[in-house]
Amino acid sequence: MKPFLSWKGHRWVSLVLRIYLGGVFVLASLHKIAHPGAFALDVATYNILPLALINLMALCLPWVEIISGGLMVAGYKSRAASWLISGMMAMFMVALLIALANGLDMSCGCFASSSMSEEDAISHLTILRDATWLLMSIYILIFDRQPIGLETIIYGKRG
Amino acid sequence: MKQAYSTIKKSLVEASVLACGASVIALAVNIFHPKSIPFIATDAYETMVPCPVQEGHVTPIAASASELVEKGVFLVDARxxxxxxxWHPKGALLLTYDFLxxxxxxxxREMAKRIAAKRATKVLVYGxxxxxxxxxxxxxxxxxxxxxxxxxxxGGADALKAVWPKQDGRLK
Structure with missing residues (x-):
């Protein structure tokens, strides 16, 4: 197990995953930040949060996404970013499962508002996609011990 | 092991700090955002989610079809x-359809009991x-x-009435 954990290739695999996953989160956040009202409506459509928390969630979540995604791409505090992304993915999956269990025929709201992405309807494939991203994030969390990126440049770590 | 625990703890603390920092930035940006929204929603959102579609299957049948006089037919009136x-055919069950x-x-359940009691094999609904x-x-x-x-x-009840069997059980 130990040789596998210390395999130097993890850094490079993680780099690819970090750029991909970080990019996805940065892209996903842009529309939500630009149109908080539309995203709040998407959050409300899931019918999970109490009214008092809907706007706070709609305002804060995209900024957590863009900051964690940006740090993931940059390779700075990528473990902390991985925790955040893993947590968000788990949360999204629970929300999707509840929505599907309730028979809601709605847009995911993951990348744009419902009105702009009618083809992005929630389904079991959406959950599968999120599960894949969650696994990628967990991989980075476990194996990317000395990330290639800003952190290496600043602190001079070597793999 | 201790080092791993320490690393996890440190990264979790950093994640919490990042989340808090991001939230503060989000709330600050919202103040100056051209499309800002109140921090706490006061009016409920009008979410327009279609209701789950009923997946029942019903087959159309002409009022003149001979199945109407077959045994084992259970008639339901939706009017x-x-x-x-x-007017209603003898033995029909009233189950008024409500659009809302x-x-x-x-x-x-009551209808299912009656269907079973009559040993019916077909349910014919007319409205x-x-x-x-x-x-x-x-x-x-x-x-x-x-x-x-x-x-x-x-054609509903009118079509059925027009062809309803006479006493001899034949269609008009």
Missing amino acids: EESEFHK DPIPPENI DGANPDTGELLGIDISAAGINNVFYIK
Whole structure:
């Protein structure tokens, strides 16, 4: 197990995953930040949060996404970013499962508002996609011990 | 092991700090955002999510079809009670279709009992014959509730009345 954990290739695999996953989160956040009202409506459509928390969630979540995604791409505090992304993915999956269990025929709201992405309807494939991203994030969390990126440049770590 | 625990703890603390920092930035940005929203929503959002589609299956059948006089047919009237009392085939069950309220489950259970008691193998539903036809809609709901072999009569009660068998059981 130990040789596998210390395999130097993890850094490079993680780099690819970090750029991909970080990019996805940065892209996903842009529309939500630009149109908080539309995203709040998407959050409300899931019918999970109490009214008092809907706007706070709609305002804060995209900024957590863009900051964690940006740090993931940059390779700075990528473990902390991985925790955040893993947590968000788990949360999204629970929300999707509840929505599907309730028979809601709605847009995911993951990348744009419902009105702009009618083809992005929630389904079991959406959950599968999120599960894949969650696994990628967990991989980075476990194996990317000395990330290639800003952190290496600043602190001079070597793999 | 201790080092791993320490690393996890450190990264979790960093994640918490990042989340808090991001939230503070988010709230600050919202103050100056051209499309800002209140931090706490006061009015409920009007979410327009379509209701789950009933997946019942109902087959149209012509009022002149000979199945009407077959044994094992159970007739259901989807019209208003007043219309039902003006005319209805003998043995028909009144189950008025409501566009707003679903059929109460106890009514479905009662109907299922009657179907079983009559040893019926087909359920024929008729309604007002309008567009949409209450007979068809009720048939879909009945089928979605788990009752099989549901048909609706095209043209509704008027079409059925026109061909309803005389005493000898033959169609007009």
